[in-house]
Amino acid sequence: MKAIVNVFLKAGVLDSQGKAVHHALNSLQFSNVEDVRVGKQIILKLNETDKEKAMSDVTKMCEDLLANTVIEDYTIELV
Amino acid sequence: MKAIVNVFLKAGVLDSQGKAVHHALNSLQFSNVEDVRVGKQIILKLNETDKEKAMSDVTKMCEDLLANTVIEDYTIELV
Numbered sequence: 001m002k003a004i005v006n007v008f009l010k011a012g013v014l015d016s017q018g019k020a021v022h023h024a025l026n027s028l029q030f031s032n033v034e035d036v037r038v039g040k041q042i043i044l045k046l047n048e049t050d051k052e053k054a055m056s057d058v059t060k061m062c063e064d065l066l067a068n069t070v071i072e073d074y075t076i077e078l079v
Numbered sequence: 080m081k082a083i084v085n086v087f088l089k090a091g092v093l094d095s096q097g098k099a100v101h102h103a104l105n106s107l108q109f110s111n112v113e114d115v116r117v118g119k120q121i122i123l124k125l126n127e128t129d130k131e132k133a134m135s136d137v138t139k140m141c142e143d144l145l146a147n148t149v150i151e152d153y154t155i156e157l158v
Contacts, residue, residue, distance in 0.1 A: 008120065008122070021121065021144070021145070024144055025144060028140075030139075030140055032126045032127045033125060034124040037122040038120070039121075040119065041118045041119065042115065042116070043116045044112055044115055045112070045115075046111055047113050057109060060109075061109055061112075064107055065104065066100070
């Protein structure tokens, strides 16, 4: 089973990497870009067949290591 | 319109960040993780209503700036 974890900064937290990309895109004449947010995508290959167990494991991984829950949110998708 | 761009290392390219996360997860007793890949997720808010124009613009952004196409692949999703 695969788990796709997306980690991104909470709304309201300054995304300096996104701002830099936005500025660079404007410099390259892409003027129709209004906002840019940059996050991480972590793809985990799990040796697990039980979906509920996988979801609870991955949630714990996010809380413990993958996301800084003070400033970041995360979503988990199992495929 | 929003564009979600996922950028990840091509298969075969060493993902040192993924390896580090994998090792850290194993240290935290998550033994059911077989492989970890870490990529970037870039969310663009576009001032554009034409889907085809948006797709061609975002493809050009990926080729020019967002992805290093020598070692990275990307996917684009319009929502």
